[in-house]
Amino acid sequence: MLFEYEGTDRQGQMATGVLDAPSQAACEDQLREMGVTPQKVWKKGGGAIIIPGITKVPNKSMVVFTRQLATMIDAGLPLVKCLEILGSQEPNPLFQMTILQVKQSVESGSTFAGALGKHPAVFDNLFTNLISAGEMGGILDTILNRLSAYMEKAAKLKAKVKSAMKYPITVIFVSGIITMFLLVKVIPQFAGMFKSMGKDLPALTVTVVAFSDYAVNNFWSIVGIFSVVMIVFFLIKRTDKGEYAIDWVLLRLPVMGDLVTKASIAKFTRTLGTLISSGVPILDALDIVAKTAGNRVIEDAVYYVKDQISEGKSIAGPLLEAGVFPKMVVQMIGVGESTGAMDIMLSKIADFYDDEVDTAVDGLTSMIEPIIMVVLGGIIGTVMLAMYMPIFAMGDTFA
Numbered sequence: 001m002l003f004e005y006e007g008t009d010r011q012g013q014m015a016t017g018v019l020d021a022p023s024q025a026a027c028e029d030q031l032r033e034m035g036v037t038p039q040k041v042w043k044k045g046g047g048a049i050i051i052p053g054i055t056k057v058p059n060k061s062m063v064v065f066t067r068q069l070a071t072m073i074d075a076g077l078p079l080v081k082c083l084e085i086l087g088s089q090e091p092n093p094l095f096q097m098t099i100l101q102v103k104q105s106v107e108s109g110s111t112f113a114g115a116l117g118k119h120p121a122v123f124d125n126l127f128t129n130l131i132s133a134g135e136m137g138g139i140l141d142t143i144l145n146r147l148s149a150y151m152e153k154a155a156k157l158k159a160k161v162k163s164a165m166k167y168p169i170t171v172i173f174v175s176g177i178i179t180m181f182l183l184v185k186v187i188p189q190f191a192g193m194f195k196s197m198g199k200d201l202p203a204l205t206v207t208v209v210a211f212s213d214y215a216v217n218n219f220w221s222i223v224g225i226f227s228v229v230m231i232v233f234f235l236i237k238r239t240d241k242g243e244y245a246i247d248w249v250l251l252r253l254p255v256m257g258d259l260v261t262k263a264s265i266a267k268f269t270r271t272l273g274t275l276i277s278s279g280v281p282i283l284d285a286l287d288i289v290a291k292t293a294g295n296r297v298i299e300d301a302v303y304y305v306k307d308q309i310s311e312g313k314s315i316a317g318p319l320l321e322a323g324v325f326p327k328m329v330v331q332m333i334g335v336g337e338s339t340g341a342m343d344i345m346l347s348k349i350a351d352f353y354d355d356e357v358d359t360a361v362d363g364l365t366s367m368i369e370p371i372i373m374v375v376l377g378g379i380i381g382t383v384m385l386a387m388y389m390p391i392f393a394m395g396d397t398f399a
Helices: 024-033 058-074 081-091 095-106 114-119 125-136 138-198 204-216 219-237 240-252 257-277 282-291 296-310 314-324 327-338 342-398
Strands: 001-006 013-021 037-043
Touching: 001 024, 001 282, 024 037, 037 282, 058 081, 058 138, 081 095, 081 114, 095 114, 125 138, 125 257, 125 282, 138 204, 138 257, 204 219, 204 342, 219 314, 240 257, 240 296, 257 282, 257 296, 257 327, 257 342, 282 296, 296 314, 314 327, 327 342
Parallel strands: none
Antiparallel strands: 001 013, 001 037
16 A cells, blocks of 8 residues: 655654555555654645645635636746745645645646646546546646636535525424424423313314324334435435336426526536536546546536547537437537537526526525415414313313
């Protein structure tokens, strides 16, 4: 197993290199025997060092880094100097270490893309391949600007979809908490009073009290069943078939499925358009798009398209055969392919579907709000009516 290291030798000079060792601890022991005090040791090709409590670089930091790097390179600064400046001023410790490691790799003779490829946890295939295309074409600053614009739009799209999906989940969760509180805490207080009355209760009251008794007597069983269901769901999602099935259902849910589909198409066209316009070969671009799709159904469809293109077919036919992409999208991509302006057409489709996602999110929000009021109002109203019906009946008796 190969490990890269940084440290200081007996003269206090910086020492870097690669060692073959069975484990990180063994590598550190070998370094000490060599007279090197290790400061950082990581598995070769395994990405940046993981700092406790910091496991991810925020997207905002990535965008700022990419924009600033583009500006510096455009101004004529050497790449190593740019990385040194950006690394020294980066507030995120994980990202700072990663940038400085990239700088050292470049200083040692590695290409910029090759240096980034050593840190897949921070710089994904999309980032690395675009940088590689920029280096080969001598347009690194242009690619960096294009990449930062792509990341900003992708982050906005992801935030919209997350916001739309969090809303109904939060509502269902809160509704469940309120319902359980009423069943376990509120209704038993009334039930005790009703028993002391010694009168027959209305059917609605009897039903609600029965639900309450069941919830009180089986509270931990209900919690346990819910926990088991959630654990089983996540275990199924981790399997290949389970992940595919869940993503398939997600795309076909009423209202929500339409939102997810539009967001997936926007991401697919935006990513593919950015890669093609940057000079990445179509087959490599499709491979990257598939890996970053975020939905197994879309991923498998893109891999199918890639396989068909590798056999000599055009892109439009396999896209239609995949059965995931709307005919309008396929036709527009086909027109772009035939006119040699597929990257421009893909960008236009992405912009269109970004707007469609906005509309879908607004529609989902406006639809869910009245549903929330009806559901919560119905639950609370039913419980209150069931609890006060015996009291009203008792008042009529005294009257």
